[in-house]
Amino acid sequence: MDFKNSDTIPGPRTEDRLPHTAEAAVKIVIVGGFGVGKTTMVGSVSEIRPLTTEETMTQAGIGVDDNYGSPSKTATTVAMDFGRISITDELVLYLFGTPGQERFWFLWNGLFEGALGAVVLVDTRRLEVSFDVMGRLEERGVPFVVAVNTFPDAPRYPVAELRTALDLPEEIPILDCDVRRRASSRDVLMTLMRFLHSLAMKGALT
Amino acid sequence: MTPPQRQRRSPGSDRPAAPAPGGAPAKEGEVRNPERLFVIGGEGGGERADIDLVTLIVARADPPVSATPEQAALLRLCAAPLSVAELSAYLSLPFSVVTVLLTDLLASELVQARAPIVRQKVADRNLLEAVMHGLQKL
Numbered sequence A: 001m002d003f004k005n006s007d008t009i010p011g012p013r014t015e016d017r018l019p020h021t022a023e024a025a026v027k028i029v030i031v032g033g034f035g036v037g038k039t040t041m042v043g044s045v046s047e048i049r050p051l052t053t054e055e056t057m058t059q060a061g062i063g064v065d066d067n068y069g070s071p072s073k074t075a076t077t078v079a080m081d082f083g084r085i086s087i088t089d090e091l092v093l094y095l096f097g098t099p100g101q102e103r104f105w106f107l108w109n110g111l112f113e114g115a116l117g118a119v120v121l122v123d124t125r126r127l128e129v130s131f132d133v134m135g136r137l138e139e140r141g142v143p144f145v146v147a148v149n150t151f152p153d154a155p156r157y158p159v160a161e162l163r164t165a166l167d168l169p170e171e172i173p174i175l176d177c178d179v180r181r182r183a184s185s186r187d188v189l190m191t192l193m194r195f196l197h198s199l200a201m202k203g204a205l206t
Numbered sequence B: 001m002t003p004p005q006r007q008r009r010s011p012g013s014d015r016p017a018a019p020a021p022g023g024a025p026a027k028e029g030e031v032r033n034p035e036r037l038f039v040i041g042g043e044g045g046g047e048r049a050d051i052d053l054v055t056l057i058v059a060r061a062d063p064p065v066s067a068t069p070e071q072a073a074l075l076r077l078c079a080a081p082l083s084v085a086e087l088s089a090y091l092s093l094p095f096s097v098v099t100v101l102l103t104d105l106l107a108s109e110l111v112q113a114r115a116p117i118v119r120q121k122v123a124d125r126n127l128l129e130a131v132m133h134g135l136q137k138l
């Protein structure tokens, strides 16, 4: 980007500006393997045109199986798209469609640690591409729901069978959705919020 | 047709044993040792402010004449509150670079940062109810 004339950097459209009363934001992450519909879901519920934030990192070229002392470095860019929903004049919700390569998640400081929860999207034609993501959420203690993005030619499994295949406890919601539809994506987010609410009720009792 | 089978993991089990040496060679674009990745701008840099992707940034002043073009652009963008993620997107700069810019601007009190609400061990039910309310209007 050319910063010489910073007046020309397109910022948010007037209607996309947050009010000055915006106090704080919360975030939800949308995860799942390659091509399961993360970007589509972000786009269908966001009030702004989805945006992309990037992170670039270098990989040190020194290691056990490299030529010892080789200073070569490879740059890798990882992109993440996100959208926004204004909840009230004070509160804003951000949705991040995180890259399929979960190994990169740690790059974004606090992305998962701070998230209220996660939506795991799965495609029943390739269930296994979302396995690793789920495991990583479990390891980090990030609560999640599973949304089955129903592609037309995808096999349909009864929820009980999916639950067994995904090895998920009874309380974790599993639901069908069509991420291209705003109402359907909204229902997924609502299911996540209700699930988080039920966890909070339980937590308050123990 | 039976679906493939996954195995549940438990919290805190994410320090896996090192991958076996001499395993499958890395595919192109695949990074084998995430621990050895460094965010550009994160090397040799000084202190960095604790800035989240959804920290909201608001300018407190017009860009001073001494501001760099990047700083001036950033300050103009956040005349109204804007998340760090949005700043990164509009400026086409990596998140880590924006963080570095913001660290300076915070130190010189040219911007204000509004911290996000992060997940707690027991979530704030009022917060969750507010979000549900907001989603219902969508």
Ligand SMILES: Nc1nc2c(ncn2[C@@H]2O[C@H](COP(=O)(O)OP(=O)(O)OP(=O)(O)O)[C@@H](O)[C@H]2O)c(=O)[nH]1
Pocket (backbone or CB within 6 Å): A032, A033, A034, A035, A036, A037, A038, A039, A040, A041, A097, A100, A149, A150, A151, A152, A177, A178, A179, A180
């Ligand atoms: N038929 C159908 N197609 C869908 C649906 N959701 C997404 N698609 C299509 O599937 C493709 C992949 O969707 P994306 O939203 O790009 O998926 P993604 O998870 O962001 O993909 P990556 O970022 O590449 O991992 C796109 O061509 C979408 O138009 C759906 O519910 N039904």
Ligand SMILES: [Mg+2]
Pocket (backbone or CB within 6 Å): A038, A039, A040, A081, A097
């Ligand atoms: Mg995508």
